[in-house]
Each structure stands twice: as C-alpha cells, then as structure tokens.
Amino acid sequence: HQTLVRIEQGLERGEFVLHYQPKVNMRSGQLIGAEALIRWQHPEEGLVGPAAFLPVIENHPLAIRLGEWVIGSALAQVAAWQGEGLRVPVSVNIGAHHLQVADFMPRLCRLLAARPEVPPAMLELEVLESSALESLQQASRVIEACAEIGVSFALDDFGTGYSSLAYLKRLPAACLKIDQMFVRDMLHDSEDRAILQAIIGLASAFRRKVIAEGVETIEQGALLLELGCETAQGFYISRPLPAADLPGWAAGWL
Numbered sequence: 001h002q003t004l005v006r007i008e009q010g011l012e013r014g015e016f017v018l019h020y021q022p023k024v025n026m027r028s029g030q031l032i033g034a035e036a037l038i039r040w041q042h043p044e045e046g047l048v049g050p051a052a053f054l055p056v057i058e059n060h061p062l063a064i065r066l067g068e069w070v071i072g073s074a075l076a077q078v079a080a081w082q083g084e085g086l087r088v089p090v091s092v093n094i095g096a097h098h099l100q101v102a103d104f105m106p107r108l109c110r111l112l113a114a115r116p117e118v119p120p121a122m123l124e125l126e127v128l129e130s131s132a133l134e135s136l137q138q139a140s141r142v143i144e145a146c147a148e149i150g151v152s153f154a155l156d157d158f159g160t161g162y163s164s165l166a167y168l169k170r171l172p173a174a175c176l177k178i179d180q181m182f183v184r185d186m187l188h189d190s191e192d193r194a195i196l197q198a199i200i201g202l203a204s205a206f207r208r209k210v211i212a213e214g215v216e217t218i219e220q221g222a223l224l225l226e227l228g229c230e231t232a233q234g235f236y237i238s239r240p241l242p243a244a245d246l247p248g249w250a251a252g253w254l
C-alpha cells in the first residue's frame, strides 16, 4: 500500500493517468461513452491500480483534490478527442466523500467553464448506489442541480447497495449501471437472470437508462439484449485502454 504523502507527491508530479473503457450500444454497435478509470504510473512500481491508493485517501481532502483532477483530465480528454473528430462522452467515478462537499456544484461548474468547447452533457458522474444513499437528500439535490446544467448521473454497482425502491424514486439519476456480479454467471444462474430482469424492468418503469457492466462473452451480450438491456461495458467489448488508443479502437470496432 502507498502512503498519503507519496500519493500527494504523485499528484503534484503528474504521475496519475486515466484509462478509458468503452461503453457501446450492442444493437447499433455505436460507441456511446467511455468510463475513466484512474491508474498511477509509479516510477518504481509501474502501473498501479486504484485499489492500492484510493482506500488510503478515503475521507481525506486529498480524495477530493484527486477527484477534481480526474474530472478536469477527463474533460481535457474529451476536448482532445473532439479535436481528432471523435465524439465520446466520458463517465467519471465520484467518491461518496467528494459528492458531499458543500461547494460541489460551483467547483464542478468551474471545471466545466475551463473547457468551454466541451458541452456539460459530455460528462456523466458515476456514484455508488450505496454511497448516494448515505446522504440521500444531499445526493438528490446535487443530482438535480447537475441535471439542470446537463451533467447526468449513473448509479454504479446497482443492485449491490440497499436498493430500496423508495430511495431509487428519490435519486433522480438518469442511468442504472448493473453490477458485474449479476452478469458473471447469468448464463447458468437463473436467480442472477431474474435479478437482471428485475433491474431492467425497474429502469424502464422509472424511465432510467440501464447499462450492464462486466460483459465478458458474446453469449452474455446476446442474452442481455434479449432481456432488454442494449448498452454494455466489459472485456468482451474492450478492456480499459490508454486514452491514445481509443480513437483507433473506435475505428476498428464497427
């Protein structure tokens, strides 16, 4: 595990990078977005995944600084791709602590204003269903305020939190992101299939979009389509890629 001081130093030295995992519509094949996933290009240890450093800074102000770096970098990347003629909305994971910062909205607006060429609708924020529920009122206010400026929300790892339907009703997130746990064994486990069907039905009833993550095989993708979930993310489509590889991947995918 890394130390807080070393992580802060890494941020100042520009050692963090974002990889991007494509999200596609499985019916049309269209690239509909990319999830930004942070990695640390550590000078001694190589590419370090988020599990080694995000838990260290959880509930520390550094988590918010890093979170804002991620949003700013993702917006810069959208601008760069736009310059290459590729239009890709990005999704950024937001920690529970970050979402609860009192001046979250003005700070987000400042990051967006720094990239006037990127419409706010090109940004989606993914928040863990469970963390959004920790401060329901605050989260729903932020989600609403974001919707007003065009920034949308997805409830990440959906189905693994508390999933109270009353809570879902009060959290106006535009998208439910089905946790990969239900996708993994969906071909063999009828209970997982039932859960998938229930979430897809719930999304439809609540007029939310739905995306499945962790799609690793064509059979899983085909069955998800049959169940009514058209959009997906997962190793079958693509692993998370360095930003520079996304345009080439997009050109070869269809």
Ligand code: G
Residues within 6 Å of the ligand: 036, 037, 038, 049, 050, 051, 054, 070, 093, 094, 095, 240
């Ligand atoms: O590919 P992967 O190992 O990156 O992601 C592991 C976990 O780390 C996932 O649950 C993902 O949501 C989380 N994660 C990845 N990037 C970020 C980030 O920029 N911010 C936050 N808060 N979580 C992230």
Ligand code: G
Residues within 6 Å of the ligand: 021, 037, 093, 126, 156, 157, 180, 213, 214, 215, 216, 233, 234, 235, 236, 240
């Ligand atoms: O933010 P979230 O918790 O959704 O993070 C996505 C995590 O899932 C990342 O660690 C990413 O690398 C990983 N991931 C993405 N696609 C797949 C997949 O098809 N299979 C598995 N096992 N993991 C995946």
Ligand code: MN
Residues within 6 Å of the ligand: 035, 093, 126, 156
């Ligand atoms: Mn996510």
Ligand code: NA
Residues within 6 Å of the ligand: 156, 157, 179, 180, 213
């Ligand atoms: Na997830």
